[in-house]
Amino acid sequence: MxxxxxxxxxxxxxxxxDAKGRAVLQLGEGATLAxxxxxxxxxxxxxxxxxxxxxxxxSRQLRDGDAVKIFSSVxxx
Amino acid sequence: xxxxxxxxxxxxxxxxxxxxxxxxxxAFYRKHMGGSALAMHYLLKEIPPGADPxxxxxxxxxxxxxxxxxxxxxxxxVTAAAKSxxxxxxxxxxxxxxxxxxxxFAGFDAIVIKGKAEKPIYLWINDGHYELRDASHLWGAITGxxxxxxxxxxxxxKVEVMQIGPAGxxxxxxxxxxxxxxxxxxxxxxxxxMGSKNLKAVAVRGKNRPxxxxxxxxxxxxxxxxxxxxxxxIAGLAKYGTNETxxxxxxxxxxxxxxxxxxxxxxxxPIDGTTMYDTVLRGAAEGKQDRLGRDxxxxxxxxxxxxxxxxxxxxxxxxxxGGPEYETTSTFGNxxxxxxxPAICKANEICNKYGIDTISCxxxxxxxxxxxxxxxxxxxxxxxxxxxxxxxxxxxxxxEKIAKREGFGDLLAEGSERAAKKIGRGxxxxxxxxxxxxxxxxxxxxxxxxxxIYATNPFGADHQSHEHxxxxxxxxxxxTDRMAVLGFSEGQEPRSLSDEKIRFTVASQRMxxxxxxxxxxxxxxxxxxxxxxxxxxxxxxxxxxxxxxVSFDELxxxxxxxxxxxxxxxxxxxxxxxxxxxxxxxxxxxxxxASDGWKLDRDEVMSALDKYYEFCGWEVxxxxxxxxxxxxxxxxxxxxQLGIDG
Numbered sequence: 001m002x003x004x005x006x007x008x009x010x011x012x013x014x015x016x017x018d019a020k021g022r023a024v025l026q027l028g029e030g031a032t033l034a035x036x037x038x039x040x041x042x043x044x045x046x047x048x049x050x051x052x053x054x055x056x057x058x059s060r061q062l063r064d065g066d067a068v069k070i071f072s073s074v075x076x077x
Numbered sequence: 078x079x080x081x082x083x084x085x086x087x088x089x090x091x092x093x094x095x096x097x098x099x100x101x102x103x104a105f106y107r108k109h110m111g112g113s114a115l116a117m118h119y120l121l122k123e124i125p126p127g128a129d130p131x132x133x134x135x136x137x138x139x140x141x142x143x144x145x146x147x148x149x150x151x152x153x154x155v156t157a158a159a160k161s162x163x164x165x166x167x168x169x170x171x172x173x174x175x176x177x178x179x180x181x182f183a184g185f186d187a188i189v190i191k192g193k194a195e196k197p198i199y200l201w202i203n204d205g206h207y208e209l210r211d212a213s214h215l216w217g218a219i220t221g222x223x224x225x226x227x228x229x230x231x232x233x234x235k236v237e238v239m240q241i242g243p244a245g246x247x248x249x250x251x252x253x254x255x256x257x258x259x260x261x262x263x264x265x266x267x268x269x270x271m272g273s274k275n276l277k278a279v280a281v282r283g284k285n286r287p288x289x290x291x292x293x294x295x296x297x298x299x300x301x302x303x304x305x306x307x308x309x310x311i312a313g314l315a316k317y318g319t320n321e322t323x324x325x326x327x328x329x330x331x332x333x334x335x336x337x338x339x340x341x342x343x344x345x346x347p348i349d350g351t352t353m354y355d356t357v358l359r360g361a362a363e364g365k366q367d368r369l370g371r372d373x374x375x376x377x378x379x380x381x382x383x384x385x386x387x388x389x390x391x392x393x394x395x396x397x398x399g400g401p402e403y404e405t406t407s408t409f410g411n412x413x414x415x416x417x418x419p420a421i422c423k424a425n426e427i428c429n430k431y432g433i434d435t436i437s438c439x440x441x442x443x444x445x446x447x448x449x450x451x452x453x454x455x456x457x458x459x460x461x462x463x464x465x466x467x468x469x470x471x472x473x474x475x476x477e478k479i480a481k482r483e484g485f486g487d488l489l490a491e492g493s494e495r496a497a498k499k500i501g502r503g504x505x506x507x508x509x510x511x512x513x514x515x516x517x518x519x520x521x522x523x524x525x526x527x528x529x530i531y532a533t534n535p536f537g538a539d540h541q542s543h544e545h546x547x548x549x550x551x552x553x554x555x556x557t558d559r560m561a562v563l564g565f566s567e568g569q570e571p572r573s574l575s576d577e578k579i580r581f582t583v584a585s586q587r588m589x590x591x592x593x594x595x596x597x598x599x600x601x602x603x604x605x606x607x608x609x610x611x612x613x614x615x616x617x618x619x620x621x622x623x624x625x626x627v628s629f630d631e632l633x634x635x636x637x638x639x640x641x642x643x644x645x646x647x648x649x650x651x652x653x654x655x656x657x658x659x660x661x662x663x664x665x666x667x668x669x670x671a672s673d674g675w676k677l678d679r680d681e682v683m684s685a686l687d688k689y690y691e692f693c694g695w696e697v698x699x700x701x702x703x704x705x706x707x708x709x710x711x712x713x714x715x716x717x718q719l720g721i722d723g
Contacts, residue, residue: 008351009321010313021351045310045555045606047325054328054671056551056571072313073325074606075524075547 001064003027008071014040034058047071080288081143081621082106087185091274092192094209111142113169114594114639116158119189126649130162131273133193142596143622146181146287149299151601153178153375157262159270163250163492164513167646168265169536176256178375179237183283194275202281212277217243219430220258221397227280240278241268242432247482249490251437259399263434265536290623302608303378310606315379319403320350330672331523334411336447337509337662340520341670344416348406359386359396385422392423401425407518408439413446413472420469424476431480440515442475444493447507460484509660511538522667522675525574526582528682529689532657535643541599544585548605562611563604574685583692590636638710641702645715654700
């Protein structure tokens with residue numbers, strides 16, 4: 001399935017520089033958010049939105065065409 | 078003598094120009110550590126009850142800590158504290174840069190300023206020597222020009238200058254004090270207090286580095302931080318600034334927009350940290366922004382400060398005045414439904430040139446925007462400025478009018494609460510003020526402990542007075558070791574105001590209060606996601622001072638003592654629980670996005686407040702400290718001052 005991914009701030013550096021944090025990824029059916037984070041090598045605490053809605057449950061299974069945004073972030077500031 | 082501090086406090090009475098150097102001794106430093114707690118000691122002793130905040134009887138304290146100026150990240154910060162002209166309660170603000178370390182090098186740990194000079198002056202401190210100098214020629218100058226003139230006439234480019242701009246001179250009630258022309262002790266109107274004393278600036282230069290008890294230990298701690306920064310939770314904040322949080326706050330519905338009526342903003346991406354990094358940071362066009370577009374404070378490897386340069390278009394921005402923080406892009410941006418980043422950077426530049434708190438300024442403007450859009454203000458009120466949501470040009474013009482106290486800006490320079498009272502017409506309904514101070518860009522309807530802190534904080538709404546909810550909610554699993562030091566072993570449900578959440582609120586507030594007394598940066602040090610955790614802070618204090626038996630509990634007591642002194646100061650001024658109230662707006666549901674429909678419940682908040690006062694050891698009915706609590710904190714003299722019976 002295809003996942004439309006966008007990474008912000010320092011997480012952008014997980015992708016090629018000219019990708020500007022955007023990528024379309026092919027993941028196996030039944031892949032979860034945890035699988036996606038693992039694939040990207042993201043170990044930091046992050047905030048994730050799926051199709052514009054925040055998702056805290058990393059066991060959530062993704063679906064073909066999902067738009068996933070991932071933010072590294074501190075909670076104050 | 079223990080190490081890390083000079084052991085000298087400089088007192089100056091501007092009315093007669095007399096100086097006095099006090100050497101309070103080790104016990105005093107150990108009791109307060111410095112910064113905000115140290116300042117409170119003098120404010121309680123020297124300000125008479127009922128003093129006019131803009132009168133000569135108010136006292137302004139600039140204070141460092143036992144850690145300021147040593148070679149580790151996140152320690153070069155200074156407290157500015159006095160009675161606030163914005164709230165009438167205690168005023169307190171923290172700022173960073175190079176001034177704090179330089180003041181330590183110049184030989185003093187704090188400056189206690191009272192009285193009022195006959196004409197504009199500035200204070201010059203040079204390696205233990207001090208004098209008042211004429212500032213008549215600087216009065217009216219914007220910060221960058223005054224700073225350059227002072228350095229030139231003192232003949233040393235390495236002089237550090239902490240000063241007010243024209244807004245402080247004109248008594249804008251949320252005027253700040255600036256150093257480097259871009260680092261602000263912004264909140265609670267300390268710049269107006271300084272202006273009321275005819276004190277334009279404090280200039281410092283020194284060559285004496287503070288002694289350190291265990292140099293090898295300090296070096297090891299500093300190197301650990303530098304080595305671990307890139308893999309830490311603040312790696313993104315370092316590179317992309319505090320504005321990194323804009324996107325995640327949008328995702329979680331805690332990005333205030335339309336003057337706090339919504340928790341999401343469609344135009345967030347054009348004003349977030351990633352866009353700033355790619356477009357407006359100095360050097361961005363050549364890909365050199367990491368070198369040219371980021372700045373730092375003394376000895377700090379994090380380098381989170383933004384340097385914006387815009388040379389084309391309607392809003393040219395001078396990099397000397399830095400760049401906006403998350404709070405600033407929020408209040409001038411999403412609060413007002415504005416997604417024009419150069420315009421926001423321009424408003425930030427104006428605030429730094431004239432010396433204004435960007436939070437209160439932007440939030441006061443957003444109040445005016447809502448009043449205008451609700452038909453309660455007209456073009457006649459606003460000097461013809463169209464305050465339709467999203468009008469960036471009007472926002473910039475209004476910022477300048479506030480800075481100069483011109484026309485409609487003169488009214489808004491009083492702060493939104495006074496402006497609403499004067500205008501009436503139901504505009505009080507649109508306020509987002511706590512004790513008269515405008516709310517920063519973190520939503521109590523989402524992060525519920527903020528409701529308790531905003532309401533009870535002695536100096537009004539503040540987002541850096543405790544650890545926000547995620548650390549004890551969804552993020553708890555990441556910080557179990559650090560949370561254990563604070564005494565917490567279990568995460569809480571999102572948006573709860575459980576007893577355990579309130580206990581966490583109180584404990585983390587004490588820790589942040591201790592950090593404001595140690596003058597530590599709350600991005601570098603803290604209880605959860607910060608680079609250094611609670612155990613590291615204890616080690617840092619031990620390493621620098623040589624007080625080997627300092628414990629986390631002792632530091633928590635320092636924080637608790639500061640909060641009790643602040644509440645006692647307010648009690649003296651007639652404040653109590655009745656003033657710990659929240660704006661009406663927070664009990665109405667948010668609209669749109671992840672936080673759609675979320676609101677506070679009055680009964681739940683009242684119960685949580687009861688529990689908060691109980692955990693603080695204060696009288697639940699009044700919310701004020703008891704004699705028993707004050708005596709427990711070695712503050713019996715404060716109870717005597719308040720006339721509290723045993």
